[in-house]
Amino acid sequence: MSDGTEAAGHTGAEFAGLVKGMLEALGEDPERDGLLKTPERVEKSLRWLTRGYALSVQDAVGDAIFDEDHHNMVIVKDIEMYSMCEHHMLPFFGKVHVAYIPNGKIVGLSKLPRVVEIFARRLQVQERLTEQIARALMDVLEPQGVGVVIEAAHLCMMMRGVEKQNSRTITSAMKGVFLSDLGAREEFLRLVRGRD
Template structure:
């Protein structure tokens, strides 16, 4: 636990009018610092260490999709959570990525201060870099607490962002197949 970070949380408590010495808040600065370090642990990860050689030869050249990968991130503007799911697809060119690694790539980038648009692109670019796929597609759907708890307070709003690379960008049929398979086309 970072003592300096805990001290900042203590000052936040004072700043909002709380007494950090009251019983319920005595350990809150330490707990909050520890939680923030966990929520931002993506900064301590590298793509190479994360993948750890989990690329496997394969003759498959058809679309691979991992749907409904839950994600939790923090908005870089308000440091409030956004919560949602990612759908990731790629078209292999001789190598496939270990299944759990797709979810780990999502987590690595989600566990940083983010905006959803950048998160979507970072995931797509990383999968492209790792696999050298013929194409990569990422769609993220998320609810943003900064929009739900404050500001306009729209409780049912969902933001959708997408990035299409290679064959997914170039071929409307490939893009359509992906969107149909993740249930985003009727």
């Protein structure tokens, strides 16, 4: 994987040239004052927004896995998430709620948002993003189970197409005990909703 400075063999200047061509195809004048630096800005912005391709779960978690005889649910909720819809390259954003039940190992709490970031900062669909986060945590922690819920608003639905401003999409992925034990799943969902 590259360090994010080049994508598909394109240098920054080549990428900016593609953006300039896109502006021209839209009927704009890329030489007017307001657009002179837009191709370079778009190139840098898109590389930042998709930097997850150059990141790995192993690097993000590092040595922050600790032996601990704890077998109760751990939840980090309301993790801010920003991603890009792969169909229209428009943003979607919202909150991610992650839970796991340890099986002799726990992870530093800040590592859970880092795992979310790795997969969110790629061209995505929300369904795959939810599954990738859950699967990665199962692989790295080997817990009794993992639950992930994402609530997001999609600009591809809000700014174009059906133009529904108040719609939210909710997806979930349940692994291990969260899939097999209705009580664990219901406890997670109840705590995510904020009710005791």
